Amino acid sequence: MGRSGEIEFRSRQPIMRIKKSDNFLLQIKKTFRQKLIACFASILFLLYLSLSGCQNKSREPINFSSSRIHTLDSFANAIKELYNIPGLAFAIVHKDSVYSNTIGIKNNNGERLTINTPISMGHLSEPMLAFSVLKLAEFRKIDIKDKVIEYLPYFKMGGNGYEDITIKHLMTHTSGIDNYSLFYDTPSFEQNAPETTTRSIASQLPKWNLPEIQILRSPYNYDILADVISKVMGEPFENYIKKSVFTTLKMDSSYFYKTKKVARPFSTTDFLDYSYKQKDIYPYNRENGGSIGLHASVKDLSTWIHHILNQDNNTRLFGENFLKAQFLSTPTSGIGFGWDVYKDAKGIEVFTKSSEFGGFSSQLVLIPSKKIGTIIITNINSNFDPAKFSGLLASWLNNQTDLKAKAPIYITLGKKLKETGSMDSVFTCFQNLKTKPEFYDFSEKAALQFGSNLLHQAKLVPQAIEFFTFCTKEYPTSSKTYLNLAEAYLFNKDIEKCRVNIAKANTLPDKSGDRLAFVKYLNERIEVIEEKNKP
Structure with a gap:
């Protein structure tokens, strides 16, 4: 890492002794002139970014009322305790009002998680x-309609269809690149990691050939975009984003790499009982x-959210691109530039992005037409669903609901079983x-989560x-309840009872929308068991 916080790569090159000559001196002058021009162009580019940041600067954020803050902090404290979360960070933005806070610890040393x-x-x-790619496009350093091979000549896939993949296809997960698993147990931090x-x-074939358009979310789309940025700017993409976005917006605790002061998963x-411990492996690999x-x-993210929600909608970058659905998979849902987009019951566009990866969970929600933004982040992977609560916060900011934290019944029942070892005590509880429905979440989903924990985690079939x-x-009337019971019988190798419950589930409404997939999975498992039992 360089002194300025930028990623720095040093290569060991042999020293070549060259005889000085007039031609050599001319070459030196030419090279110096080229470097001077390149340097001047880079200075102009950074100056543009700085000026554009000032010109597009939204009004200074203000704080929420003390009553709003008290309500939110009390809600967040209740959530942390009820779900047994080590650390919780959250932020809300509504028009010019911004607030962020944190609760809990960032590592097993008990260090406090802070807003920085x-x-x-x-x-x-x-x-x-x-957002960073569109910054490049705004300064015409890149055109998102250009083909990827124009920037990365070594970009290649099986067949010929890959040659038509554009920057925009990568940004919208419509390239056809398959969804490959990400590994971070043996991370690479090499200079050419994005190129790797x-x-x-x-050797992989695209899942379809353009101009056909489908949506297939693959992290490789954005890993390749990082490579594009590096090649266009002639420097690590992390450094470009630091200068063009984080420094411009005074996001002083934001990076596209791991630092020493990060929260641990x-x-x-x-x-x-939902006890937890710190993970040994950290989820970062520069190749991804x-x-x-x-x-x-979380403080920096609230700054960024406020910035993009309060931009001048006439600007090319934000008015036409960043906060707009680019492709629709249904009449009411689709994808944007990094966003999942849907329309709510009133036809209002909602932009979301969620992540559950490597011991961290988060959900970001934006409602541009209302200038509402919320984000919830935890440093644990558990059954806590940030999406449920970030959406609730958005509704609260829109004066559509109150903030009430209910205890998830699956944790309460789990603790009772841990304490007594008796299922009878669980049913009585x-x-x-x-x-007391005002205090406990007795939804079907919460109840089935306890059963799933017994089956898949505790192995108590x-x-x-x-x-x-x-x-x-x-x-x-829940088809999913019967399908979960069918799966439990399957774990017990009782195929007959499994089929009875599948048949029952097929007579009931499919409220969750995933019955077909669940039944397919169960039937495949039955076939495997029957094949193994053949004489």
């Missing part, structure tokens, strides 16, 4: 990288820096707490069967 602590943002890296990722798919060790490399503090059977009485 950089946190791994996982796939929330994508809208930030798209680009070259790694050379945790994992749940017991899915009954474009898709998962963002590390930012369920019925007693059911009289008989208890899972007993609980899912109980749920068929509590939620008699």
